[in-house]
Amino acid sequence: MNTPSLNALLRRMPKAELHLHIEGSLEPELIFKLAARNGVELPYASVEALRAAYAFTDLQSFLDIYYAGASVLLTEQDFFDLAWAYFERAAADNVVHAEIFFDPQTHTERGVPIEAVILGLDHACRRAHAEFGISSALILCFLRHLSEDAALQTLEQALPWRRHFIGVGLDSSERGHPPEKFARVFARCRELGLHLVAHAGEEGPAAYIESALDVLKVERIDHGVRCTEDAALVQRLARERVPLTVCPLSNVKLRVVERLADHNLPALLDAGLCVTINSDDPAYFGGYVVQNFLETFAALPQLGAAQARQLAANSFEASFVPAEHKARWRRELDAVAERLGA
Numbered sequence: 001m002n003t004p005s006l007n008a009l010l011r012r013m014p015k016a017e018l019h020l021h022i023e024g025s026l027e028p029e030l031i032f033k034l035a036a037r038n039g040v041e042l043p044y045a046s047v048e049a050l051r052a053a054y055a056f057t058d059l060q061s062f063l064d065i066y067y068a069g070a071s072v073l074l075t076e077q078d079f080f081d082l083a084w085a086y087f088e089r090a091a092a093d094n095v096v097h098a099e100i101f102f103d104p105q106t107h108t109e110r111g112v113p114i115e116a117v118i119l120g121l122d123h124a125c126r127r128a129h130a131e132f133g134i135s136s137a138l139i140l141c142f143l144r145h146l147s148e149d150a151a152l153q154t155l156e157q158a159l160p161w162r163r164h165f166i167g168v169g170l171d172s173s174e175r176g177h178p179p180e181k182f183a184r185v186f187a188r189c190r191e192l193g194l195h196l197v198a199h200a201g202e203e204g205p206a207a208y209i210e211s212a213l214d215v216l217k218v219e220r221i222d223h224g225v226r227c228t229e230d231a232a233l234v235q236r237l238a239r240e241r242v243p244l245t246v247c248p249l250s251n252v253k254l255r256v257v258e259r260l261a262d263h264n265l266p267a268l269l270d271a272g273l274c275v276t277i278n279s280d281d282p283a284y285f286g287g288y289v290v291q292n293f294l295e296t297f298a299a300l301p302q303l304g305a306a307q308a309r310q311l312a313a314n315s316f317e318a319s320f321v322p323a324e325h326k327a328r329w330r331r332e333l334d335a336v337a338e339r340l341g342a
């Protein structure tokens with residue numbers, strides 16, 4: 001398939017996005033708009049000055065700016081506006097389903113009521129279904145640099161709104177904060193019937209992927225790219241079809257890999273893993289999900305139409321939806337690919 005046709009397939013094929021931090025979709029323009037609306041002072045003179053600060057050396061250097069950006073989010077309307085802006089981009093990218101992370105502790109620590117966060121996001125999810133036909137669900141993430149007791153408290157605060165989220169995840173600074181630190185809170189979430197995911201093997205070692213599976217009992221691994229440091233683990237991930245939600249542009253921006261051309265995504269696909277492509281924090285890392293597909297495929301010539309279809313099919317397989325929805329999206333994917341001659 002030639003490049004224009006492949007790019008058309010990457011843009012037009014239906015896809016699910018499973019690794020998207022809603023606070024990471026906060027574009028500089030919206031940061032300035034919300035700062036003005038809420039009377040929050042920013043330490044940057046302009047959108048351009050803020051964007052210029054987006055030069056990261058590792059995960060922590062990004063997180064410092066990401067948490068500062070989120071400080072403009074105060075009201076339910078702010079969370080609605082944030083998520084609505086994401087859904088407009090997702091619709092343009094032919095995302096048919098999104099499982100969206102949010103970090104309540106980033107907001108409750110600043111005195112924002114948890115219901116403002118959850119209800120604002122939920123309102124946007126419902127409207128995205130009505131207007132764009134995009135289905136979506138929320139996943140509450142615990143910040144791993146904080147204590148497990150803080151995570152347990154956050155869970156209790158969120159439980160009155162249990163019907164508005166389908167699962168929990170674990171994000172923020174990975175090194176020095178192994179999955180085991182959150183064993184009790186994940187056990188409790190499991191009892192509650194919540195889906196479980198965790199970031200592991202992004203900056204942290206392959207051993208964190210194993211403990212996320214064995215101790216936390218997660219169903220998906222977010223990132224997981226360092227699994228290739230342990231051949232037996234790669235075999236296990238393939239055998240058990242544990243999905244990895246990979247975020248290529250994020251990996252380059254946070255220097256997990258030096259260049260997209262060095263990314264191990266083709267090796268992970270070749271090993272038979274259920275890998276998906278996602279945007280992580282698109283406002284900070286240079287693009288939404290289609291941009292991740294386009295740049296990754298441009299940098300790795302061994303990826304073609306077959307891999308594109310596989311990645312989209314994997315995103316449906318890895319999603320937390322009933323089998324009928326997965327089957328319908330698979331049929332839509334096959335129809336689009338056939339129309340484009342892929």
Ligand code: ADE
Pocket residue numbers: 021024059066171172173174199202250280281
């Ligand atoms: N929070 C937002 N983006 C993240 C990432 N890439 N890793 C860990 N925590 C995050």
Ligand code: ZN
Pocket residue numbers: 019021171199222280
């Ligand atoms: Zn992430």
